[in-house]
Amino acid sequence: MVAIKLPALYTTPMAQVVLVGITCFATPGVLYGMFALTGLISGGISNLLGPRLTLFIGTLGYALYFGALWCLQTQGTRWFLVLAGAILGMTAALLWSAQGSIMMSYPLEKDKGKAFAVFWAIFQFGSFIGSVISLAINIEKGGLNAVSTSTYIAFLVIIFIGVASAFAILPSNRVVRADGTIVKLDTTTKVHEELFAMFRLIKDWRMLALFPMFFASNYFYAYQGSVNATVFDGPTRALNATLEGAGAIVGALFIGFFVLDNKYMSRRNRGYFGLAVVTTIIVIVWAVGLSWQVTFGRDYVTVHGRPINYHDSDYKGKGALFFFYYFGDACYQALAYWIMSALSNDPFTLARFAGLYKAIQSAGSAGSYGMDAVLHPLLNEHLASWSMMLVSFPLAFLVIRTIKETSYEEEKVVYVDDVATKEMEEAGSESEKEGEDGGKEKEKESVKSDVIPVPVAASLEA
Numbered sequence: 001m002v003a004i005k006l007p008a009l010y011t012t013p014m015a016q017v018v019l020v021g022i023t024c025f026a027t028p029g030v031l032y033g034m035f036a037l038t039g040l041i042s043g044g045i046s047n048l049l050g051p052r053l054t055l056f057i058g059t060l061g062y063a064l065y066f067g068a069l070w071c072l073q074t075q076g077t078r079w080f081l082v083l084a085g086a087i088l089g090m091t092a093a094l095l096w097s098a099q100g101s102i103m104m105s106y107p108l109e110k111d112k113g114k115a116f117a118v119f120w121a122i123f124q125f126g127s128f129i130g131s132v133i134s135l136a137i138n139i140e141k142g143g144l145n146a147v148s149t150s151t152y153i154a155f156l157v158i159i160f161i162g163v164a165s166a167f168a169i170l171p172s173n174r175v176v177r178a179d180g181t182i183v184k185l186d187t188t189t190k191v192h193e194e195l196f197a198m199f200r201l202i203k204d205w206r207m208l209a210l211f212p213m214f215f216a217s218n219y220f221y222a223y224q225g226s227v228n229a230t231v232f233d234g235p236t237r238a239l240n241a242t243l244e245g246a247g248a249i250v251g252a253l254f255i256g257f258f259v260l261d262n263k264y265m266s267r268r269n270r271g272y273f274g275l276a277v278v279t280t281i282i283v284i285v286w287a288v289g290l291s292w293q294v295t296f297g298r299d300y301v302t303v304h305g306r307p308i309n310y311h312d313s314d315y316k317g318k319g320a321l322f323f324f325y326y327f328g329d330a331c332y333q334a335l336a337y338w339i340m341s342a343l344s345n346d347p348f349t350l351a352r353f354a355g356l357y358k359a360i361q362s363a364g365s366a367g368s369y370g371m372d373a374v375l376h377p378l379l380n381e382h383l384a385s386w387s388m389m390l391v392s393f394p395l396a397f398l399v400i401r402t403i404k405e406t407s408y409e410e411e412k413v414v415y416v417d418d419v420a421t422k423e424m425e426e427a428g429s430e431s432e433k434e435g436e437d438g439g440k441e442k443e444k445e446s447v448k449s450d451v452i453p454v455p456v457a458a459s460l461e462a
Contacts, residue, residue: 034089
């Protein structure tokens with residue numbers, strides 16, 4: 001089979017991270033119940049199918065769910081929405097397992113923080129754009145009515161662009177890092193290998209120690225969304241969502257480029273530094289949030305007569321709080337991904353890590369939305385979210401202590417030049433073998449021509 005020569009830029013890890021960011025940019029939110037269940041095995045499925053096919057299947061679930069929302073509004077088909085939500089939960093787990101594997105394994109060890117920053121910025125830019133559109137409509141019309149058919153069609157087109165972009169993702173044996181190494185020669189595994197590997201993963205104490213961080217990493221979304229819906233009017237909620245998107249983008253770029261990939265520190269010290277920075281951010285931001293949370297409850301509008309508008313003096317500082325909530329969220333998730341990526345460079349191993357991470361994370365999200373659905377006091381939700389993050393930091397510290405300066409010495413590293421040389425040698429040996437075979441055939445023909453047939457020999461003797 002003739003290998004197609006691909007542009008050098010296209011085969012770089014960062015190009016693949018940008019592509020997977022575009023794929024996830026085009027997808028809406030997830031339903032967490034099926035997500036948590038499927039996430040336990042989604043890493044293995046991703047390894048069996050390969051990243052390209054896994055991402056393609058993963059994005060299709062989002063398109064189906066968005067179409068179900070459209071049908072619900074126009075036809076009232078609630079059963080279709082429930083079915084699409086269950087399917088989305090399964091496909092989303094596949095999407096994020098493949099995404100995690102690419103983002104954590106394709107880049108060099110010194111670039112893994114930057115890889116998260118680039119991916120997260122692209123991914124959150126989708127939410128940011130949607131929030132800006134919502135804000136503009138709210139300011140112009142004073143509120144949002146039912147979504148028009150043309151809007152649904154426009155977003156479906158965007159989603160299908162994301163679906164198509166999945167086919168641009170290269171397998172690990174076609175991606176060349178800056179140091180000339182290939183990510184991994186093998187592109188798929190076998191079922192029994194995945195079963196044994198998953199069993200070993202669950203027994204790994206480092207993964208168990210990271211469970212609280214995984215569980216807490218999305219737990220606070222329900223609380224923050226509930227506060228936004230309870231206290232603010234429509235235009236202000238849209239403004240807060242815009243600030244959240246901006247905070248997530250800035251936070252990811254900050255933690256990825258300036259903290260986790262700090263070139264002046266060893267890898268383990270970068271982990272310690274990242275943990276210290278994230279802990280400081282979470283403590284300060286959530287302490288400020290607590291000082292405000294103790295002043296109100298779910299009956300805010302009943303007590304104050306109306307929700308807060310961004311023109312009100314009461315809004316002062318609230319927008320900044322939502323910005324830094326998501327700034328801290330990006331930093332927290334970046335640290336979780338960075339720790340996992342520092343434990344291995346193997347895409348198969350990191351796909352399993354990502355699947356387990358999303359499974360536990362989604363279980364936490366399901367629990368938090370369940371807690372919010374039964375209308376627990378907002379103060380309780382705040383304290384639960386904050387406490388889980390604080391508990392996760394000492395356990396993360398124990399895992400960071402095990403991080404080595406590099407994993408290249410333990411894991412097989414293959415250089416693209418070595419592969420090219422090997423292919424040339426194999427091609428040369430095949431040509432030499434063909435030449436030898438050809439020489440033998442000519443020799444046989446020569447021998448045959450020297451042999452005199454029996455009848456002719458008899459006549460000569462006579």
